[in-house]
Amino acid sequence: MADSMFSSSASAKDSASSEIGSERTLYPYVTGTSVLGMKYKDGVIMAADMGGSYGSTLRYKSVERIKPIGKHSLLGASGEISDFQEILRYLDELILYDNMWDDGNSLGPKEVHNYLTRVMYNRRNKFNPLWNSLVLGGIKNGQKYLGTVNMIGTHYEDSHVATGFGNHLARPILRAEWREDLTFEEAVKLLEKCLLVLLYRDRSAINKFQIAKITEEGATIFPPYALKTFWGFAAFQNPTKGAEGSW
Amino acid sequence: MFRNQYDTDVTTWSPAGRLFQVEYAMEAVKQGSAAIGLRSSSHVALATVNKAASELSSHQRKIFKVDDHVGVAIAGLTADGRVLSRYLRSECINHAFVYEAPLPVSRLVVNLADKAQVCTQRSWKRPYGVGLLVAGLDESGPHLYYNCPSGNYFEYQAFAIGSRSQAAKTYLERAFESYNEFTREELIKDALFAIKQTLQWEKLTSSICTVAIVGVGEPFHILDQKAIQEALDDMEIGEEAATGEQSSGAMQEEDKGSEEDKGSEEAAPMDI
Amino acid sequence: MALRRDWVYENNGGTCVAIAGADYCVVAADMRLSVGYSILTRDHSKICELADKCVLASSGFQGDIKALHKNLAARHLIYQHQHNKQMSCPAMAQLLSNTLYYKRFFPYYAFNVLGGLDNEGKGCVFTYDAVGSYERVGYSAQGTGATLIMPVLDNQLKSPSPLLLPARDAVTPLSESEAVDLVKDVFASATERDIYTGDKLEIVVINAAATRREYIELRKD
Numbered sequence: 001m002a003d004s005m006f007s008s009s010a011s012a013k014d015s016a017s018s019e020i021g022s023e024r025t026l027y028p029y030v031t032g033t034s035v036l037g038m039k040y041k042d043g044v045i046m047a048a049d050m051g052g053s054y055g056s057t058l059r060y061k062s063v064e065r066i067k068p069i070g071k072h073s074l075l076g077a078s079g080e081i082s083d084f085q086e087i088l089r090y091l092d093e094l095i096l097y098d099n100m101w102d103d104g105n106s107l108g109p110k111e112v113h114n115y116l117t118r119v120m121y122n123r124r125n126k127f128n129p130l131w132n133s134l135v136l137g138g139i140k141n142g143q144k145y146l147g148t149v150n151m152i153g154t155h156y157e158d159s160h161v162a163t164g165f166g167n168h169l170a171r172p173i174l175r176a177e178w179r180e181d182l183t184f185e186e187a188v189k190l191l192e193k194c195l196l197v198l199l200y201r202d203r204s205a206i207n208k209f210q211i212a213k214i215t216e217e218g219a220t221i222f223p224p225y226a227l228k229t230f231w232g233f234a235a236f237q238n239p240t241k242g243a244e245g246s247w
Numbered sequence: 248m249f250r251n252q253y254d255t256d257v258t259t260w261s262p263a264g265r266l267f268q269v270e271y272a273m274e275a276v277k278q279g280s281a282a283i284g285l286r287s288s289s290h291v292a293l294a295t296v297n298k299a300a301s302e303l304s305s306h307q308r309k310i311f312k313v314d315d316h317v318g319v320a321i322a323g324l325t326a327d328g329r330v331l332s333r334y335l336r337s338e339c340i341n342h343a344f345v346y347e348a349p350l351p352v353s354r355l356v357v358n359l360a361d362k363a364q365v366c367t368q369r370s371w372k373r374p375y376g377v378g379l380l381v382a383g384l385d386e387s388g389p390h391l392y393y394n395c396p397s398g399n400y401f402e403y404q405a406f407a408i409g410s411r412s413q414a415a416k417t418y419l420e421r422a423f424e425s426y427n428e429f430t431r432e433e434l435i436k437d438a439l440f441a442i443k444q445t446l447q448w449e450k451l452t453s454s455i456c457t458v459a460i461v462g463v464g465e466p467f468h469i470l471d472q473k474a475i476q477e478a479l480d481d482m483e484i485g486e487e488a489a490t491g492e493q494s495s496g497a498m499q500e501e502d503k504g505s506e507e508d509k510g511s512e513e514a515a516p517m518d519i
Numbered sequence: 520m521a522l523r524r525d526w527v528y529e530n531n532g533g534t535c536v537a538i539a540g541a542d543y544c545v546v547a548a549d550m551r552l553s554v555g556y557s558i559l560t561r562d563h564s565k566i567c568e569l570a571d572k573c574v575l576a577s578s579g580f581q582g583d584i585k586a587l588h589k590n591l592a593a594r595h596l597i598y599q600h601q602h603n604k605q606m607s608c609p610a611m612a613q614l615l616s617n618t619l620y621y622k623r624f625f626p627y628y629a630f631n632v633l634g635g636l637d638n639e640g641k642g643c644v645f646t647y648d649a650v651g652s653y654e655r656v657g658y659s660a661q662g663t664g665a666t667l668i669m670p671v672l673d674n675q676l677k678s679p680s681p682l683l684l685p686a687r688d689a690v691t692p693l694s695e696s697e698a699v700d701l702v703k704d705v706f707a708s709a710t711e712r713d714i715y716t717g718d719k720l721e722i723v724v725i726n727a728a729a730t731r732r733e734y735i736e737l738r739k740d
Contacts, residue, residue, distance in 0.1 A: 103353045111346040118345050121582050124527055125625075141386075154529055154583030156552055158560045167557050210458055312600070340593050394725055 006159055030054050030132045032065045032228075033165030033195060033204045035076035037135040039144045039159050040187035043215035044137030044202040045177045046076045049199075051190055051206035058206065066212045067092055068219035070095045073138035074110040074212055075116075079151065080131035080164040087130060090119065109138025109145035113155070121153025133163035139215050162194075165202040170194035184213065249515060258370050268374065270284050272396035275376035279322035281307060281409035281445040284380040285419065285438055286391040287429040290462030291382035293320040294438040296409070296445060297455050308461045310469055314339035316349045316384045318467040319461050322409030323377035323396075331379060352383030352390045356400050364398025378408045384461050386493055405439060414444040435470070435478050452477060528628045529554055532715025533565050533578035534664030536702055537634035538676070539642030539657050541713070543726040546634035547702045548576040549664075549737060550719040561718035561739065568730065569595055571607040573635035574723050575615070578662030581648070588625050604713045608635030612645040612653060620652030626650050629663040640727055642690050647723060657689030664701060664709035664716040671705050687736035703735055710737045 030052045037046040052060030065084070066076045067213065069091050077084040094115065098107050107115075113136040123129050131149045137146040148189050149155040160174040182190065188211060198205045207229065212221040234241070257268040267397045280298040284291060307325045311332040312318045317339065321328030335381045337350045338358055342350035349461035359379070374396040381392040387389040393408065405423045407415035418441050429437070438458055453475040461467035535548040552563040566576045566590040577584045594614060598606050606614070612633050619627055626649045633645040645657035657678045660668040679687040691698065702722060710717045720735040723734065 005612065033477040101354055101357075104350065105353070105385070108348075111348050114347045115345055117585075121586060124582070127527065129526075146441070152527060152529060152580075153586075154531060154554070154559075154615070155585070156560045156563050161560075167559070210698065314596075335596075340596055344589055344593055 013093065024178075025080060025083065025127045025131050028083075030081045031131075031204075032063060032078045032081055032084070033202055034164045034198055035065060035078050035133070035135045036162045036166050036170050036174075036191055037074075037076060037137045037148075037160065038174060038182075038187065039146050039180065039183040039189070040213075041180075042184065042185060043145050043213060044074065044144060044190065045138040045184070045187045045211065045213045046074055046137055047194050047195055047209060047211045049202065049206050050210060051064055052081050053202060053204045056204075059204065062224070064210065064221075066210055066221060068120055068212075068214070068221065068228065069112055069138075070098070070107055070135075071218065072214070073112045073136060073139040074214045074219055075112075076135040076137075076163075076212075078133045079105075081177070083130040083132050084140055085135075087116070087119070087134070087206055089133065089157055106140075108140035108143075109136060109147075110143075111141075112136060112138070113145065113147040113149070113157075117149050117153060117155045117168045120149050120151060120155075124152040129235070133165060142187060142216070156245075165198060165205075166194070169197050169201055173197065192227060196229070197227065212214060255372065256370060256519075257366070258368060261375045266367060272374035273378075274375050276395060276408055277322040277410060277412075279324070279377070279409045281324045281407060281412045281415060281442065282320040282378075282380050282381055283405070283407040283412070283415050283419070283438060283445075284320060284391045284403070285405035285423070285426055285434060285441070286382075286389050287327075287431070287434050287462075288388060288402070288459055290376075290431045290434050291384070291389045291391050292434045292464070293318060293322050293380055293382050293437040293459045294432070294442045295322075296458045297364060297457060306455075312459075312467050312469070313355075313381075313383075314343070314349060315466040316461065317352055318382055318461055319354060320380040320382070320426035320459070321377050322380075322412075324375070325377070327375040327377040328356070328379065331359065331362070331375060331377065334362060334380075335342060349385060351385045353385075353387075353390070355383070356381050356392045356394060360396050360398050360400040363394065363396055366396075367398055374388045380406060380408060380465070382459070382461055383465065389462060393478050394454050404419070405441075407445070409445070411445040411447070415441040418444045431465070432478070435460065436482055439475070439478055439482060443444065451479065522645040523606070527600070527698075528580050529582075530579065530628070530715075531559070531584075532663045534660065534662040534668065534709055534713065534716045535565060535576035535578050535630070535632045536660045536668060536672075536705060537576065537632040537644040537646075537658065538672070538693070538698045538702065539634065539690045540693060540698055541642065542636075542640060543724060544636060544642035544644065545702055545722060545724050546574045546576050547580065547630065547696070547722040548662075548719060549716045549718045550721055551704060552719075553582060553597055553715055553716065554623045556714070558718075564721055566721055566723055567592065568723070569603040569611055570608070570635070572639045572725055573633065574725060574730070575611075575631060575633050576608065577629045577631045578659075579630050579667065583627040584629045585695045587618065587631075588628050589617060590656065594618075595614070601617045607638050608633065608643050608675040609637055609647075611635070612643075612655070615645070616651040617645065619647065619649065621651075623650050630665075632659050632661050634723075635655075635725055636727070641688075642725075655689070657691055662716075664713040667712055668705045669711045670691060672701075675701060685700075690719075695726065697731070706735075706737060721734065 035048040048065040052063040069075050081195045132148045135148050147157040148161045160178050206222050207226045280296040282295040284293045295309035299306045310320045312334045339350050342401050366374045379394045391403050405419040406413050453472045459469045532553045537546045548565040552559040594665045631647040637643045649654045658672050706720045718738045722733040724731045
């Protein structure tokens, strides 16, 4: 890149081809769609479907997009699946080195989220991003934590977060119905309501979900399951009725 | 010139399995003016004796703040102590930058010890000639560590280093068992009392000592002269009261006893 | 085709205002974080207390803003270790300028206002562009709502012309509480028309005695 920028003989084509020859993620290949996360009474709960899309093709149907990190955290990811799995390798190493001190200290969700933020931001500074939106939730010493980072390092904390389409479709529902003292059952119900809306309206969402929770006792990732759907609405069956000439 | 043929190179073993250069570095710690530290279940206090190099100069700094949750007191080569303090500070800043959380004291101390250890294993280096008392607070509570030039480190309830520190150690050994229940004021008072043991004839005044404290709800800071003077005044009142009850004799006896211990302190030097 | 590198930036919006008085300074920013037409969160602070008498408010790209704030905070820690005192506001102003210019050819997408008290205890405001050019002023607004707020401040605060010789004090004649009320009004107004400003207003008031924080709800639509 530097060469082509400073040598006068280099053409625009050269600079473009040197870009292609590099190992940068210029666009994502296999992607996951929205992840939802929220705090509830005993900790943090997260949900995501298990689809892996290759463009608009449903390429994988059993991608685990929520993983436990250390003793106190859960990580959910949307975006490039290979980049997410690379991030998991980074975090495995991070947690391993943390455990190797063997001194009773451990990284909590706040520390992991901050670390991830630095990783994502530094990669974008090198024009070599990890093409993901991440949700990190956890609880340590009674302190609940929920935050998110995207591929260029924008990050924030909130009581409920959602990536991608989730931010458009799920968060309005969460804003209306979320409470800090939600029980686990109520939290699952609320998430399922959001997931159903996403399933109906986000074409890359699939009907195979995983829900995960993290409490003071540790992380639990529940087995995949499907939601009951109803496609019999008149508007679904005949979408152009009463709106001829429009889509 | 040399004491023996194994005396020139840091990395050369003596047949008895000793590294003389490292041991000499440990001796440098004992030459420096005293530093002591003690810990309760909520606070750690550090105290040092200030020695001016000449009548015309002021004393050198012996206590350094590393971060809000850690500080060190040094004895030995002050210049080396400054360099190591700078290292500790940068470690803390870097950790805070990446994790937005304070670096656990136990990890800081291991990093420091590893840095000192490298100098005992490289022919072109020299061990640091400084001992550091590291006082800090983290998730697991308050901690007091002693780091020495050999690369060893130890955790203590209370400890003293530097010249005539044996007298302070003798005092601390007798008193440490109740330290866990001490308030911060009591801790400061005992720190000053331990410092007093290391002064032979000199009177303990607020100008010849530095005291620092860190604890729950209290970031590491060096006490100002006024606060030290108040603690000293309180002590004197306490001592006068004790004299009234004619128990001061016993106290002086104890002081004498501790001075005698000094001669027999030479254990295997590498132990510490 | 030219290389597209626009993805490295994002505008998360937000408005920052600072007003300097004779012995105080008010720094304020809204707490909305958005991208495009979506709101990411309604409770995100854009204000960073860098030193005892020095506060920075920034809008623009959140990732860059956070990196900038962390950088300055770390530099200030080092300064404290080396000088045994807090950095003054004018010194921090120069440091911020240098820090921004250091990335002249890959800038921090951050629009800053720095407020505090100077060495004489007078209120001071410094206003910046993204690459580090800066100026000491009596008041300033930056960010998405700046175009709505700045003319109102010009009208209400009637700062003396910077062309006057000898130079006149740029500090506003308002009292502290009048300045705080003005800030509340300009934010409430900007929120009406700027979709990137709203949700909540964070106000930091710095005076010789202390630094005080205050929160006011803004329109959430």
